[in-house]
Amino acid sequence: xxxxxxxxxxxxxxxxxxxxxxxxxxxxxxxxxxxxxxxxxxxxxxxxxxxxxxxxxxxxxxxxxxxxxxxxxxxxxxxxxxxxxxxxxxxxxxxxxxxxxxxxxxxxxxxxxxxxxxxxxxxxxxxxxxxxxxxxxxxxxxxxxxxxxxxxxxxxxxxxxxxxxxxxxxxxxxxxxxxxxxxxxxxxxxxxxxxxxxxxxxxxxxxxxxxxxxxxxxxxxxxxxxxxxxxxxxxxxxxxxxxxxxxxxxxxxxxxxxxxxxxxxxxxxxxxxxxxxxxxxxxxxxxxxxxxxxxxxxxxxxxxxxxxxxxxxxxxxxxxxxxxxxxxxxxxxxxxxxxxxxxxxxxxxxxxxxxxxxxxxxxxxxxxxxxxxxxxxxxxxxxxxxxxxxxxxxxxxxxxxxxxxxxxxxxxxxxxxxxxxxxxxxxxxxxxxxxxxxxxxxxxxxxxxxxxxxxxxxxxxxxxxxxxxxxxxxxxxxxxxxxxxxxxxxxxxxxxxxxxxxxxxxxxxxxxxxxxxxxxxxxxxxxxxxxxxxxxxxxxxxxxxxxxxxxxxxxxxxxxxxxxxxxxxxxxxxxxxxxxxxxxxxxxxxxxxxxxxxxxxxxxxxxxxxxxxxxxxxxxxxxxxxxxxxxxxxxxxxxxxxxxxxxxxxxxxxxxxxxxxxxxxxxxxxxxxxxxxxxxxxxxxxxxxxxxxxxxxxxxxxxxxxxxxxxxxxxxxxxxxxxxxxxxxxxxxxxxxxxxxxxxxxxxxxxxxxxxxxxxxxxxxxxxxxxxx
Amino acid sequence: xxxxxxxxxxxxxxxxxxxxxxxxxxxxxxxxxxxxxxxxxxxxxxxxxxxxxxxxxxxxxxxxxxxxxxxxxxxxxxxxxxxxxxxxxxxxxxxxxxxxxxxxxxxxxxxxxxxxxxxxxxxxxxxxxxxxxxxxxxxxxxxxxxxxxxx
Numbered sequence: 048x049x050x051x052x053x054x055x056x057x058x059x060x061x062x063x064x065x066x067x068x069x070x071x072x073x074x075x076x077x078x079x080x081x082x083x084x085x086x087x088x089x090x091x092x093x094x095x096x097x098x099x100x101x102x103x104x105x106x107x108x109x110x111x112x113x114x115x116x117x118x119x120x121x122x123x124x125x126x127x128x129x130x131x132x133x134x135x136x137x138x139x140x141x142x143x144x145x146x147x148x149x150x151x152x153x154x155x156x157x158x159x160x161x162x163x164x165x166x167x168x169x170x171x172x173x174x175x176x177x178x179x180x181x182x183x184x185x186x187x188x189x190x191x192x193x194x195x196x197x198x199x200x201x202x203x204x205x206x207x208x209x210x211x212x213x214x215x216x217x218x219x220x221x222x223x224x225x226x227x228x229x230x231x232x233x234x235x236x237x238x239x240x241x242x243x244x245x246x247x248x249x250x251x252x253x254x255x256x257x258x259x260x261x262x263x264x265x266x267x268x269x270x271x272x273x274x275x276x277x278x279x280x281x282x283x284x285x286x287x288x289x290x291x292x293x294x295x296x297x298x299x300x301x302x303x304x305x306x307x308x309x310x311x312x313x314x315x316x317x318x319x320x321x322x323x324x325x326x327x328x329x330x331x332x333x334x335x336x337x338x339x340x341x342x343x344x345x346x347x348x349x350x351x352x353x354x355x356x357x358x359x360x361x362x363x364x365x366x367x368x369x370x371x372x373x374x375x376x377x378x379x380x381x382x383x384x385x386x387x388x389x390x391x392x393x394x395x396x397x398x399x400x401x402x403x404x405x406x407x408x409x410x411x412x413x414x415x416x417x418x419x420x421x422x423x424x425x426x427x428x429x430x431x432x433x434x435x436x437x438x439x440x441x442x443x444x445x446x447x448x449x450x451x452x453x454x455x456x457x458x459x460x461x462x463x464x465x466x467x468x469x470x471x472x473x474x475x476x477x478x479x480x481x482x483x484x485x486x487x488x489x490x491x492x493x494x495x496x497x498x499x500x501x502x503x504x505x506x507x508x509x510x511x512x513x514x515x516x517x518x519x520x521x522x523x524x525x526x527x528x529x530x531x532x533x534x535x536x537x538x539x540x541x542x543x544x545x546x547x548x549x550x551x552x553x554x555x556x557x558x559x560x561x562x563x564x565x566x567x568x569x570x571x572x573x574x575x576x577x578x579x580x581x582x583x584x585x586x587x588x589x590x591x592x593x594x595x596x597x598x599x600x601x602x603x604x605x606x607x608x609x610x611x612x613x614x615x616x617x618x619x620x621x622x623x624x625x626x627x628x629x630x631x632x633x634x635x636x637x638x639x640x641x642x643x644x645x646x647x648x649x650x651x652x653x654x655x656x657x658x659x660x661x662x663x664x665x666x667x668x669x670x671x672x673x674x675x676x677x678x679x680x681x682x683x684x685x686x687x688x689x690x691x692x693x694x695x696x697x698x699x700x701x702x703x704x705x706x707x708x709x710x711x712x713x714x715x716x717x718x719x720x721x722x723x724x725x726x727x728x729x730x731x732x733x734x735x736x737x738x739x740x741x742x743x744x745x746x747x748x749x750x751x752x753x754x755x756x757x758x759x760x761x762x763x764x765x766x767x768x769x770x771x772x773x774x775x776x777x778x779x780x781x782x783x784x785x786x787x788x789x790x791x792x793x794x795x796x797x798x799x800x801x802x803x804x805x806x807x808x809x810x811x812x813x814x815x816x817x818x819x820x
Numbered sequence: 821x822x823x824x825x826x827x828x829x830x831x832x833x834x835x836x837x838x839x840x841x842x843x844x845x846x847x848x849x850x851x852x853x854x855x856x857x858x859x860x861x862x863x864x865x866x867x868x869x870x871x872x873x874x875x876x877x878x879x880x881x882x883x884x885x886x887x888x889x890x891x892x893x894x895x896x897x898x899x900x901x902x903x904x905x906x907x908x909x910x911x912x913x914x915x916x917x918x919x920x921x922x923x924x925x926x927x928x929x930x931x932x933x934x935x936x937x938x939x940x941x942x943x944x945x946x947x948x949x950x951x952x953x954x955x956x957x958x959x960x961x962x963x964x965x966x967x968x969x970x971x
Contacts, residue, residue: 604921607942612845615841615946615949616845619845644945
């Protein structure tokens with residue numbers, strides 16, 4: 048209390064010197080927002096304004112008359128600093144300002160500027176000072192934060208993980224950070240002399256320029272591109288480039304801020320990944336097997352070309368589906384339909400085990416059916432135990448399946464054939480033992496199946512045919528022949544001989560190694576018997592023919608002798624004793640001689656006929672024209688006598704007995720001359736026509752013709768149609784002709800009408816062939 | 821026969837023939853044909869060769885000027901006889917006239933490559949036979965008139 052009274056007294060004293068000006072000044076500044084105060088010369092506070100009260104949180108009533116030490120009871124240093132400054136002012140009256148940090152209301156520290164000025168009393172002495180406090184705390188703080196921001200920016204700029212640059216409107220780097228220097232491989236100083244374009248990869252020169260217009264037009268806030276730069280050492284660096292443009296308050300672009308991130312490693316990784324993926328994809332796509340990848344829900348997410356091909360569906364249709372079995376009708380190997388729960392993927396998931404070789408038949412959209420073998424597997428990420436998808440491979444086994452089916456069908460067929468064959472069939476091992484025999488073979492050989500199997504084939508071969516069998520089998524075993532076929536004998540169980548037409552071939556495996564022999568047995572015993580009988584008959588016929596010819600020859604020869612005796616001695620009788628005989632006797636003897644002469648002619652003709660068959664059958668190519676010529680020479684007299692004309696076509700060359708063919712023409716033409724019409728000169732034409740394997744000759748005349756009922760008879764020996772007085776002859780000519788033709792393997796026939804001429808046709812083979820006679 | 825030949829010796833003829841009828845007929849024909857001849861007759865091929873080689877009972881046989889050979893003979897047939905004659909240097913110069921019954925026999929001989937000097941088919945007609953025998957005479961004349969060095 049005492050102290051309070053003392054302060055009040057001091058204020059009064061202080062004011063006493065100059066009460067009016069101080070109060071006036073205080074009233075003036077009362078309303079100013081700036082804290083103001085008046086202190087006396089002895090340092091006592093004479094007055095403060097409301098702003099000061101606010102600032103310090105001190106009421107003027109309580110504080111008037113107090114000193115500065117009282118304002119900062121906690122901070123004597125602040126008070127001392129103010130006293131010091133006051134002291135300077137007292138010593139040098141006038142104005143003063145200084146910055147001070149003071150404790151304000153609630154103990155808050157405020158940055159301030161103190162402005163102080165002295166005032167004088169009426170006598171001109173310094174009476175006190177007036178002070179104003181400008182709170183610059185906010186400004187100070189702003190300054191500090193700016194500094195901090197600057198510092199932070201600089202640190203950020205310098206220490207940024209990204210390369211950063213400010214780029215001027217001339218595209219030159221204004222400012223670059225260390226990281227950018229690292230990325231681009233240039234020292235900072237060098238980089239600052241360059242433009243981005245100068246160090247861009249040639250292929251990426253205008254990547255950024257292409258983006259700038261949009262950025263500058265304000266269409267976008269920033270642009271981001273990936274491009275390559277060439278480092279100073281020439282290496283390529285991939286950069287993710289982000290750029291914004293900095294504008295002034297008026298919106299005018301000032302510079303560009305660019306961020307560079309080295310993405311080379313990423314790019315390489317991407318490329319490697321892409322390559323790997325492409326490689327994988329090409330492997331997958333080039334795979335022969337269809338591959339489908341399913342997600343966790345077992346819907347297809349990916350597939351390859353082979354899958355398309357095998358399923359006959361575009362991949363686009365398969366993707367998203369629950370596998371091909373949901374798209375196409377499918378069956379199991381046994382033909383039963385594949386139910387949804389039996390889909391390979393579902394089976395896999397249900398069992399938790401991959402499937403292998405699941406056979407599925409697919410009815411494709413085009414109507415064809417493909418058989419596939421499906422394998423499945425789980426897809427797991429490395430380290431994961433749970434699966435995230437299923438992969439299935441689909442192998443097209445249609446061909447194998449068809450081949451298998453065909454094989455089994457063929458095997459069944461083969462088994463059936465083997466058993467039901469009318470031929471005996473055996474498989475014989477390489478040591479020559481029966482491995483397998485069919486029923487028919489058992490019948491042929493007269494053994495039971497079990498008696499044959501394991502038995503050497505040789506044992507039941509006819510002893511005389513064993514060498515033949517060995518040599519024939521060798522030809523197959525040595526590869527000389529694919530198969531051999533020959534006839535041989537076996538001994539039936541009963542000991543009877545069975546003739547067999549045997550075919551042997553070698554069965555080899557795929558690499559050509561012989562496995563066993565396949566032998567086919569045809570029982571030809573009956574045929575053999577028939578052949579033997581036929582051969583015997585043929586031999587018998589030949590022998591009897593030869594005998595007959597010999598007989599005819601000998602007979603005709605030996606017949607001549609007695610005949611000659613008869614005729615010769617009759618003639619001798621006439622010669623010696625004719626004048627002693629009467630007319631009758633002479634006439635009788637004449638008949639004897641005439642009979643003998645005719646008989647001789649008959650015998651000669653018969654001999655000629657039999658000789659047709661006894662001549663050597665040494666046929667040589669002969670010009671039929673020259674044979675005809677020879678015949679015409681022999682007939683010259685007859686032709687001249689009858690006034691005949693004989694014409695002919697060009698005639699071929701044929702293999703024949705020239706003498707006989709000449710005889711043939713001679714007889715035929717001779718006949719034509721002989722059997723001419725009494726009122727017309729004979730006209731004979733000889734023609735020839737190519738009939739493929741043989742030539743057909745014809746001898747046509749304009750004679751008296753033959754009645755059809757005699758067409759056969761005229762070719763028989765000694766058959767005559769006319770009496771001797773009319774047309775002389777023995778009737779052997781056409782028989783000889785027929786025999787000659789048949790001996791050459793040809794045929795002869797006649798076409799004729801009585802009174803309309805006759806045409807004899809006969810054929811001659813172009814190639815020599817055997818014929819009887 | 822004219823005097824020129826009459827002055828010389830008769831033709832020595834060897835007839836190889838088994839048929840007595842033919843033998844007689846030949847003899848008669850030679851007579852009818854007035855051929856100056858001396859005919860020797862053997863009945864088979866064996867005798868014929870003995871005669872020609874003067875063996876056995878034919879030791880003193882003449883060397884015939886001409887042989888008339890029938891083909892159908894006992895023991896050794898005419899074909900063999902002809903073959904032996906033609907292979908014998910002493911005999912091959914003797915003319916051989918083969919008497920055949922038919923043209924066929926001639927063909928057979930030719931087939932075997934045996935060539936007689938002449939083939940005569942024994943005719944049924946006596947006049948023809950006499951003519952043949954006469955031609956033997958003519959043939960002989962032509963032979964004997966040749967100088968011996970050219971024989």
